[in-house]
Amino acid sequence: MFILNKLKMYLYKFKIYLLFFLSINMFTCKNKTIAFNKANSVVSSIHPIASEIGINILNENGNAIDAAIGTGLALGVLDQFNSGLGGGAFIMIRLSNGEIFSIDGREKAPGKATRNMYNIDGKTNLYYSQNGPLSVAVPGLPAAYVKALNLAGTKTLEELIKPSINIAKKGFKLDDDYIRRYKINIEELKKDSSSRKIYFNRQGKEFKKGDIFIQKDLSSTYQKFGKNGIDYFYKGEFANKLVKLMKEREGLITHDDMRNYKAIQREPIQGKYKNYNVYGMGPPSSGGINVLQMLNMIEISGILNGKKELDKESIYYISLIMSEVFQSRSNDLGDPDFNNINIKNLISKSYAQKKLLDIESKEKKIKNNSNQNFNSGHTTNLCVIDKWGNVVVINQTVNHTFGSKVTVPGTGVILNNEMDDFSIESGLPNAFGLTGGEINSIEGNKRPLSSMSPTIITKNDKPIIIVGGAGGPRIITSVLQSIINILDFNLSVENAISKPRFHQQFIPDAIYVEKGFSNEIINYLEEKDYEIIEKEKLGIVNIIAWDSTKNIYTGASDVRVRQGKASRGN
Numbered sequence: 001m002f003i004l005n006k007l008k009m010y011l012y013k014f015k016i017y018l019l020f021f022l023s024i025n026m027f028t029c030k031n032k033t034i035a036f037n038k039a040n041s042v043v044s045s046i047h048p049i050a051s052e053i054g055i056n057i058l059n060e061n062g063n064a065i066d067a068a069i070g071t072g073l074a075l076g077v078l079d080q081f082n083s084g085l086g087g088g089a090f091i092m093i094r095l096s097n098g099e100i101f102s103i104d105g106r107e108k109a110p111g112k113a114t115r116n117m118y119n120i121d122g123k124t125n126l127y128y129s130q131n132g133p134l135s136v137a138v139p140g141l142p143a144a145y146v147k148a149l150n151l152a153g154t155k156t157l158e159e160l161i162k163p164s165i166n167i168a169k170k171g172f173k174l175d176d177d178y179i180r181r182y183k184i185n186i187e188e189l190k191k192d193s194s195s196r197k198i199y200f201n202r203q204g205k206e207f208k209k210g211d212i213f214i215q216k217d218l219s220s221t222y223q224k225f226g227k228n229g230i231d232y233f234y235k236g237e238f239a240n241k242l243v244k245l246m247k248e249r250e251g252l253i254t255h256d257d258m259r260n261y262k263a264i265q266r267e268p269i270q271g272k273y274k275n276y277n278v279y280g281m282g283p284p285s286s287g288g289i290n291v292l293q294m295l296n297m298i299e300i301s302g303i304l305n306g307k308k309e310l311d312k313e314s315i316y317y318i319s320l321i322m323s324e325v326f327q328s329r330s331n332d333l334g335d336p337d338f339n340n341i342n343i344k345n346l347i348s349k350s351y352a353q354k355k356l357l358d359i360e361s362k363e364k365k366i367k368n369n370s371n372q373n374f375n376s377g378h379t380t381n382l383c384v385i386d387k388w389g390n391v392v393v394i395n396q397t398v399n400h401t402f403g404s405k406v407t408v409p410g411t412g413v414i415l416n417n418e419m420d421d422f423s424i425e426s427g428l429p430n431a432f433g434l435t436g437g438e439i440n441s442i443e444g445n446k447r448p449l450s451s452m453s454p455t456i457i458t459k460n461d462k463p464i465i466i467v468g469g470a471g472g473p474r475i476i477t478s479v480l481q482s483i484i485n486i487l488d489f490n491l492s493v494e495n496a497i498s499k500p501r502f503h504q505q506f507i508p509d510a511i512y513v514e515k516g517f518s519n520e521i522i523n524y525l526e527e528k529d530y531e532i533i534e535k536e537k538l539g540i541v542n543i544i545a546w547d548s549t550k551n552i553y554t555g556a557s558d559v560r561v562r563q564g565k566a567s568r569g570n
């Protein structure tokens with residue numbers, strides 16, 4: 001027994017050192033799509049090291065829930081400008097017995113929040129909803145992780161967090177993409193004293209490509225969170241530090257806000273697209289409803305019938321569908337604990353039919369000023385399937401890149417700026433160009449509307465697609481296009497998520513496109529009096545899908561991100 005324990009200890013240390021080696025050397029790896037035997041497991045995330053951590057957990061007999069939490073924790077270290085303990089999450093779980101769960105770990109407005117809190121000198125000032133302590137909502141990610149583990153996990157939080165502790169302590173190499181995002185946000189990060197200590201080197205200079213980024217405070221926070229769980233975060237040392245920061249910087253979050261936060265298990269959205277069952281996240285996510293609404297309208301219209309790919313007519317018509325859905329989104333959706341939302345009606349085929357008639361009967365265009373500089377994000381997503389057939393999709397976020405730009409002193413945890421996802425003022429676009437109505441106005445303890453769209457699709461009781469995305473409102477449309485590329489056009493996962501995308505969100509009055517569309521398509525859309533705005537990327541997707549021709553599951557991470565990876569188990 002002594003020798004066996006020694007061997008286990010040496011094996012664990014070897015894996016930790018291997019992960020450290022990978023963290024220093026794997027940033028140059030190319031995007032991959034990897035196909036696996038159906039008996040094996042798949043993890044797809046934005047970062048190769050995070051995916052490898054998830055696969056290691058599966059190889060050690062952890063299940064998909066364990067692997068998803070381990071992967072998500074790693075992303076909070078390696079990709080902390082997108083997500084982390086200071087943010088929130090939605091988690092979709094389908095167990096091998098067919099049970100489906102959805103966990104709402106969305107951030108909540110502080111109890112003292114008011115609808116006019118960003119009205120400064122008689123004028124709404126969105127700077128404060130996007131930057132600094134007033135932009136911070138009560139974090140939900142830690143509670144969501146623990147709820148998921150308690151629901152269906154097999155390993156402890158302390159076990160799952162160990163690899164991430166080590167990476168935070170030892171560091172990882174910064175690459176071009178990290179530095180690009182870092183430089184865009186450096187001026188705001190400078191304004192926060194705790195962020196300055198983390199995001200500048202010991203000489204007070206900016207980091208550059210190739211530097212090793214060490215997060216000792218975050219390593220310590222992870223260690224304490226792993227050992228003491230959510231009590232440490234919501235009632236203990238972390239909460240004390242966060243509330244102290246809020247008092248010193250005129251923020252609103254109190255001890256009561258932290259103590260009273262709960263992740264909520266909600267009913268998943270369920271509908272059908274052709275012969276497939278579609279499951280998504282309900283409010284306060286708009287993603288589950290909006291993706292299903294678009295699929296319903298596409299199916300009823302027959303716009304894709306007999307087609308092998310998107311053409312100019314279908315792109316134009318689906319743009320009208322997107323516009324209609326986003327227009328309704330602002331009036332129909334918000335926190336279900338504060339509003340009576342008729343979900344059954346919104347996802348019904350009859351509702352979709354009515355909306356299609358609206359498209360046909362009314363003016364197809366509403367002129368608005370274009371906003372070409374809407375925020376590019378961000379958020380992150382991961383997908384997991386294990387050898388037993390359990391699947392998990394997690395969307396986790398701090399909202400904008402580096403969130404509020406505020407770090408809780410001594411913790412390494414950067415805080416979200418999720419308050420900007422409320423309707424700050426009716427008709428006033430937020431950083432993503434989205435407008436909202438009264439249903440999503442600010443109230444104390446309310447959860448803001450989200451575009452995150454974790455989605456699970458099954459057929460004959462078998463998972464067919466597990467997908468989610470990043471990129472604000474482009475999450476909804478990028479997930480939609482990935483789904484139809486597989487189900488309607490029979491594309492491989494790699495081709496499904498690498499095809500050029502388009503996006504329309506009602507306001508502004510433009511169709512956003514990626515490079516790769518033909519001149520014929522662009523000219524046709526311009527003839528329809530749309531402004532065409534080209535963007536480098538419209539959403540980031542991670543996906544796992546069943547390939548019926550090969551009888552295997554295939555995972556892919558979006559080619560739009562240089563380091564994404566899908567990894568396989570033994």
